[in-house]
Amino acid sequence: MIETGPPWLLAIETSCDDTSVAILRDGIIPMATVSQAQIEPHAIFGGIVPEVASRIHMQIVDEVCRSALSQAGIKVGEIDAVAVTIGPGLPGSLMVGLEFGRGLAYGLEVPLVPVNHLEGHIAAAWLDVDRPPELPAVALIVSGGHTELVFVKAPGSYRVLGRTRDDAAGEAFDKVARMLGLGFPGGPKIEQAAAMVSSTPIDFPRSWLEGTNDFSFSGLKAAVQRLHDDKLGPDEAARMFSNSDVWTPKRAWPNRAAHIALAFEQAVVDVLVHKTIRAAEIHHARSIILTGGVAANSRLRREMQAAAPVPLYIPLPSRCTDNAAMIGVAGAWAIARGDESFQPVDIAPGLRIA
Ligand code: KG4
Ligand code: ZN
Numbered sequence: 001m002i003e004t005g006p007p008w009l010l011a012i013e014t015s016c017d018d019t020s021v022a023i024l025r026d027g028i029i030p031m032a033t034v035s036q037a038q039i040e041p042h043a044i045f046g047g048i049v050p051e052v053a054s055r056i057h058m059q060i061v062d063e064v065c066r067s068a069l070s071q072a073g074i075k076v077g078e079i080d081a082v083a084v085t086i087g088p089g090l091p092g093s094l095m096v097g098l099e100f101g102r103g104l105a106y107g108l109e110v111p112l113v114p115v116n117h118l119e120g121h122i123a124a125a126w127l128d129v130d131r132p133p134e135l136p137a138v139a140l141i142v143s144g145g146h147t148e149l150v151f152v153k154a155p156g157s158y159r160v161l162g163r164t165r166d167d168a169a170g171e172a173f174d175k176v177a178r179m180l181g182l183g184f185p186g187g188p189k190i191e192q193a194a195a196m197v198s199s200t201p202i203d204f205p206r207s208w209l210e211g212t213n214d215f216s217f218s219g220l221k222a223a224v225q226r227l228h229d230d231k232l233g234p235d236e237a238a239r240m241f242s243n244s245d246v247w248t249p250k251r252a253w254p255n256r257a258a259h260i261a262l263a264f265e266q267a268v269v270d271v272l273v274h275k276t277i278r279a280a281e282i283h284h285a286r287s288i289i290l291t292g293g294v295a296a297n298s299r300l301r302r303e304m305q306a307a308a309p310v311p312l313y314i315p316l317p318s319r320c321t322d323n324a325a326m327i328g329v330a331g332a333w334a335i336a337r338g339d340e341s342f343q344p345v346d347i348a349p350g351l352r353i354a
């Protein structure tokens with residue numbers, strides 16, 4: 001197990017809409033993490049606008065970096081290596097982080113370490129813990145762009161057990177929130193809306209894809225849309241409502257959006273928990289890692305914890321969503337593997353974990 005890294009590592013994450021810089025000591029101890037989320041500028045469009053995202057990264061990345069250095073109490077000249085996300089992510093956003101990191105590494109004459117964002121999400125489980133997860137582990141990465149079940153043999157040694165066949169879980173949260181007029185980003189909005197009711201008569205269909213570790217959320221999203229638009233057929237309505245008196249077309253029921261949000265959240269969480277636990281059992285995992293933006297969801301955290309047969313590692317909510325501290329840990333692993341590079345490094349928007 002890799003427990004240390006360079007004395008001072010600066011890590012940069014700009015793959016999507018968060019501009020984040022972290023300073024880590026010995027590779028894995030975060031001394032400062034400064035993140036700036038770009039919620040407002042995208043909220044008016046109801047989703048992330050890539051051009052806007054890269055432009056904002058460009059405007060603020062140096063200020064975010066300065067704040068991180070000052071919070072860590074060190075000078076830029078003390079940095080021993082620079083780790084930066086090269087993919088997967090939005091090309092323009094990745095380019096801003098990479099060019100900023102490349103410039104820093106060049107000026108400081110230190111190694112530039114390319115990092116896979118998905119490995120970063122796994123590495124988040126090594127932050128803020130007394131004992132790191134025992135391996136092998138099964139990791140569920142659930143974010144706005146990804147839903148992947150990964151077998152983690154060792155840092156750097158991964159096998160994808162299953163992934164989504166259509167929407168990522170976070171993407172489904174974002175789209176359903178938009179449908180219900182709850183705003184952006186959808187995950188926290190759905191969670192807040194769902195918390196307004198304690199139970200719901202709605203029971204959305206789950207896509208189990210039996211015999212696989214894959215996921216699918218597009219059927220669920222379509223069912224939410226049909227209910228929201230009052231376009232359920234009688235059979236579908238009967239299946240969806242255990243007590244079908246509750247639902248009649250066009251009837252306005254109190255807290256309608258909250259009921260739909262809760263039923264949607266329950267359907268997504270059920271499938272994520274069931275499939276992760278099954279994969280952990282089949283592959284004799286010694287721990288389970290739940291990570292990525294959707295892992296900030298408290299129902300998912302609670303239900304995974306209740307079902308986990310082995311220790312469950314869930315990073316703090318601020319380390320589940322995109323952040324540079326997790327990129328720093330993955331960068332330290334890469335350095336230990338000898339992957340740091342003085343070679344030309346390019347962005348890899350479609351990069352996979354394995
Ligand atoms: O990991 P992340 O910050 O960015 C990507 O790499 O995609 O994940 C962002 C996603 C968004 O889709 C957001 O709606 C979702 O994570 N998310 C949540 C919650 N907080 C963020 N989903 C469900 N419940 C939450 N509390
Ligand atoms: Zn992410």
